[in-house]
Each structure stands twice: as C-alpha cells, then as structure tokens.
Amino acid sequence: MIENVRHVPGVCKCKNGEEFSEGLIDRLSGLPDEILLSILWTLTLKEAATTSLLSKRWKHLWRYYPVLKFEDFAAMESMGDITRPIVEGKSKFVAHVNHALKQHMGSTIDELSVIxxxxxxxxxxxxxxxxxxxxxxxxxIELNLEPPWVHEKLQVWYNNITIIYPERVHYTLPYIKSPHNLASLRSLCLRNVNISSDxxxxxxxxxRLLEVLCVARSDFLTSIRSTSGFSLMLERLEIAYCPKLEAIDVCAPKLRSFSYDGKTIKLHITKASFLSEVHIGGERGVVIAPMYESLSTYFPKLKYLSLEMSLVKKLNLEASHVPVLTRVEHLRLxxxxxxxxxxxxxxxxxxxCPVLQKLTLEFRPQGLVKSPKPPALKSCGRPLRYLRTLELVDFIGWKNDLELAYFVLENAISLQEVIVDLRPRPYINYSEGAQQRLKLLQNKIPEGVKLIIKETYPAPPPPFP
Structure with a gap:
C-alpha cells in the first residue's frame, strides 16, 4: 500500500471546450526514489529530462540519471554533404552535452555514450x-566520433570512384592521472579516437572487470598485448582499420567474440575456450587466409563466422585450407x-558447415553493371540440410553473385526464406536495375520458400531539442 499519496490539481475540458480543475491522484510521486529511478532508466536521456515537468518531486530526479547517451542522427544526416560541413550543428551538440553534464548530480555513471x-x-x-x-x-563508455561519410568512403574506394574528403585529425584520448578511477569500467568502445598501445x-x-574493448581507426595503435602471466577478462574484442597496428597477442580465457578488420597482422589469441563468434576482414590487396587460419584451433567450436575480402589482383579467389566448422550456424561472406x-x-x-542455418552473402562490386547471362544451377554432393535462411545484402544480380545464390538454392533442401536487401547506398549507383535482375532469382526460388525484399531504412530517432 502506497502512503503519502498526493492530490495534484489537474485541468480537464468539457465538451463545450471550457476548462475546469479536478482532483487527480498522483500515485507515481509517492513511490520511493529507487523505483522512480528504475522507471527513468527505461527512458532515453531526453525523455528522462522531460519528466521534470510532471511535479516538484520529478523536477530534479532526472539529474541522477545514470545513463548518459548523446547522439543526433538528424544533424549528422544534414552534415552528410562533405563539401559543406556545418559547424553550427557541431557547436549546438557540444553545448547540449556540456549543459547536460553540468546539470547531472549523480554520484556515479553507468554509461557515457557520445555518437x-x-x-x-x-x-x-x-x-x-x-x-x-x-x-x-x-x-x-563509448566515443563514436565517425563522420557520416566514413563508411561511404570505403565503399566508393572499392568502386573506383574518387571523392575528396576534408582532412581531419582524430580526437586523442586524454592522459589518465588516476587509473584507480577505472576500476569499475566494463566496456570501452572508441571509434575515430586515437589511443596509444601504452x-x-x-x-x-x-x-580488471573490462569485458568489452573496441578500437576503430586509431592512428596511434601499434599493438595489443596482455602481459606475461596476465589473463584478460575480455568477452568481446573488436579492432578495425588501425593503420599502424602490427600485432594482437592476448590471453583471454573468457573471450566469446573477436572481430578484426584491416591489414595483415600477427594474430595470436590463447586460452579462448569460449570463443564462438569470429569476424575477419581484409583491406584491398590483403589475403585473409593467414589471419583466419591463425584461429583454426577455435573453429570446431565457432557458431558464427564472418569473412570480408577483396578479390582484386586474383586474391582470395577460393577458400584455402578449408577448416572444420562443425558448429557454425551462421556464415557471412x-x-x-x-x-x-x-x-x-x-x-x-x-x-x-554441416549444421549451417543462415548464410549471409554481401557483394560490393567494382566497375560498371553489365547485363548478366543467367548461370546454370549447380548441385554439390553434400546438400545443405539445415540451411533455413539465405540473406543477400547489396544484391546486384551479376553473374557471380547470382551463381553463388543459385548454388545455395539448388542445395538447401530445407530452405524457408530468402531475404534480399535492395536498400540504396550513398554515392553508389550500382543498384540501378537490380529490381529487374531480381526476377532472374525469383524464377529459381523453390515453391514454398518465402521471399522478403528490403528497400527502405527505418526512420532515425528525433534530434535533441
């Protein structure tokens, strides 16, 4: 039974439009602070701040909100034109974060995220x-300071399109004078942030509680190593596009997920008996086999494997030294x-992959789209007995991506759905005509298999006020 229930004057409207006051029971404000804060934790920071209008009890409660997430995708979208950077939008965002942190009154913070x-x-x-x-x-803590065009830059580079991007210097993480303040840190994700190996x-x-470490596009990072005899508590390690990185050598007994994108490096992970998810992506001109083969010890236990590769200069044309993947349920190529x-x-x-349930194929082309000659269906000696889902991302309908899709359609005897992603990509026009070439694929989809076509993106969240 809730005590100290307060009656708050409310305003109602009659049918004729006249307003009158009415006694309303404010039961929420009678709850303990712990329960009210638990309600706030289900909201975004912006939504939590608006609760200050509910009553005097709620006025300052949001200032103790422990999850501080700052992002503005609408402003980022408006800055997508790289030839016209909008300084005003950045200044407004910075002022918003400064104001929110100045208002914050909590003794601790669970999360700080700046995107x-x-x-x-x-x-x-x-x-x-x-x-x-x-x-x-x-x-x-998450600092994702990537510009809105960073992914498009990689796409157009592989598509032989030249675009001049403005020069920028990545933010560099400050010197930490008191490492003891880091004792509670469980997750550190840095993108477009310079951090040194030291x-x-x-x-x-x-x-000692750090479970997640993500570093992307750091110009300073040269290696990641765990000291001799020191085992990490990491469960997830993600490293991407660090141009000076030479080696990753860690002992991580609790590691469950590992992801690496970039040039060829020395890769040595030991005692990762729980490792079940691996992603390896190579830059242009990089042979990826040596990197994923260095993790072959863990392949019999993997449930998810993702490989990204460039086939330029006749590299990566086939899977060499095919590993044993007895437990892989989702394969992405x-x-x-x-x-x-x-x-x-x-x-x-x-x-x-004898128990494969989902296969994701993504294809990023080089050169101009040509009218494909439909390939023939090919059957293998070992049917894909458990495959339920075939996902085609950035589907174009060239001969090579069609023949790979046809191979799956011919051999997946339990296939239930085919997902085709036709959503447009900025600066890239290769998807023109993909709708027409999709008909070639539709004609080969077995009866009873569901076809799902994705053509639009979900709407971004609203900006901060």
Missing amino acids: FDLDDSYKSHIDKWVLYAFEKHVKR DVQMFLQSC FFFSGSFQTLLGWTSLVEA
Whole structure:
C-alpha cells in the first residue's frame, strides 16, 4: 500500500471546450526514489529530462540519471554533404552535452555514450566529458566520433570512384592521472579516437572487470598485448582499420567474440575456450587466409563466422585450407569483386558447415553493371540440410553473385526464406536495375520458400531539442 499519496490539481475540458480543475491522484510521486529511478532508466536521456515537468518531486530526479547517451542522427544526416560541413550543428551538440553534464548530480555513471561527428578541434570539451565520466566511476563508455561519410568512403574506394574528403585529425584520448578511477569500467568502445598501445595496456591492467574493448581507426595503435602471466577478462574484442597496428597477442580465457578488420597482422589469441563468434576482414590487396587460419584451433567450436575480402589482383579467389566448422550456424561472406570473377571457390567453405542455418552473402562490386547471362544451377554432393535462411545484402544480380545464390538454392533442401536487401547506398549507383535482375532469382526460388525484399531504412530517432 502506497502512503503519502498526493492530490495534484489537474485541468480537464468539457465538451463545450471550457476548462475546469479536478482532483487527480498522483500515485507515481509517492513511490520511493529507487523505483522512480528504475522507471527513468527505461527512458532515453531526453525523455528522462522531460519528466521534470510532471511535479516538484520529478523536477530534479532526472539529474541522477545514470545513463548518459548523446547522439543526433538528424544533424549528422544534414552534415552528410562533405563539401559543406556545418559547424553550427557541431557547436549546438557540444553545448547540449556540456549543459547536460553540468546539470547531472549523480554520484556515479553507468554509461557515457557520445555518437557524433567530432574531431580533435573539440578536444577540450571531449576531454572534460571523458574525465568527468571516469571520476564518476563509469562502467561503460563509448566515443563514436565517425563522420557520416566514413563508411561511404570505403565503399566508393572499392568502386573506383574518387571523392575528396576534408582532412581531419582524430580526437586523442586524454592522459589518465588516476587509473584507480577505472576500476569499475566494463566496456570501452572508441571509434575515430586515437589511443596509444601504452594506453590500451594501462586500461587492460587497471580495469580488471573490462569485458568489452573496441578500437576503430586509431592512428596511434601499434599493438595489443596482455602481459606475461596476465589473463584478460575480455568477452568481446573488436579492432578495425588501425593503420599502424602490427600485432594482437592476448590471453583471454573468457573471450566469446573477436572481430578484426584491416591489414595483415600477427594474430595470436590463447586460452579462448569460449570463443564462438569470429569476424575477419581484409583491406584491398590483403589475403585473409593467414589471419583466419591463425584461429583454426577455435573453429570446431565457432557458431558464427564472418569473412570480408577483396578479390582484386586474383586474391582470395577460393577458400584455402578449408577448416572444420562443425558448429557454425551462421556464415557471412562479404566480397569486393568485379563482374568477371567467380565466387564459387568459396562454396567449399559453405559445405564445410554441416549444421549451417543462415548464410549471409554481401557483394560490393567494382566497375560498371553489365547485363548478366543467367548461370546454370549447380548441385554439390553434400546438400545443405539445415540451411533455413539465405540473406543477400547489396544484391546486384551479376553473374557471380547470382551463381553463388543459385548454388545455395539448388542445395538447401530445407530452405524457408530468402531475404534480399535492395536498400540504396550513398554515392553508389550500382543498384540501378537490380529490381529487374531480381526476377532472374525469383524464377529459381523453390515453391514454398518465402521471399522478403528490403528497400527502405527505418526512420532515425528525433534530434535533441
């Protein structure tokens, strides 16, 4: 039974439009602070702040909100035109974060997340945000400072399109004077943030509870190593596109997910007996086999395997030294390829997954789209007995991606659905005509198999006020 229930004057309207006051029972405000805060935790920071209008009891409650997430996808979208950077939008975002942190009154912070296009010119502000979070013994921190065009830059590069991007210097993480403030940190994700190998080492040694480490596009990182005799608590390790990185050498007994994108490096992970998800992606001109083969010890236990590769210069044309993948349920293959290069050299990897349930094929082309000559269906000696879902992302309908899809359709005897992703990509026009070429695929889909076509993206969340 809730005590101290207060009656709050409300305003109602009659049918004739006249207003009158009515006694309303405010039961929520009579709840303990712990319960009210648990309600706030289900809201975004913006939504939590609006609760200050409910009553005097709620006015300052949101200031103790432990999850501080700052993002503005609408403003990021407006800055998508790289020839016209919008400084005003960035300044407004920075002012918003500064104001929110100034208003915050909690003794601790569970999470600080900043997702916005910012570089080193805003270092003084970002430093204050980061150091404030560490002083509050933050558990999870994410700085995703990627510009809205970063992924399109990679796409057009592989598509032989030249676009001039503005020069920028990545934000550099500040020096941490008091590592003991990091004891509560469980997750650290940094994208377009410079961090040195020594700083990574400091985090690994000081944050004994650290479970997630993600670093992408750091210009300073040269290696990630765990000291001799020191086992990491990491469950997820994700490293991407760090140009100076030479080696990853860690002992991680609790590691469950590992992801790497970039140039060829020395890769040595030991005692990862729980590892079940692996992603390996190579830059243009990189042979990926040596990297994924270095993890072959763990392949019999994997449930998810993702490989990204470029087939330029006749590299990565087939799966060499096909591993044993007895437990893989989801296989993802991502190809950068011209229309003349066959992808059937990778069917042996598909066949090496006896319990495969989902196959995702992504194809990023090089050159101009040509009218394909429909390939013939090919059957293998070992049917894909358990495959339920075939997903085709960035479907074009060239001969090479069609023949790989046809291979699956012919051999997946339990197939239930085919998902085709036709959603447009910025700066890329290769999808023109894909709808027409989709008919070639539709004609080969067995009766009873559901076809799902994705053509639009979900709407982004609203901006901050």
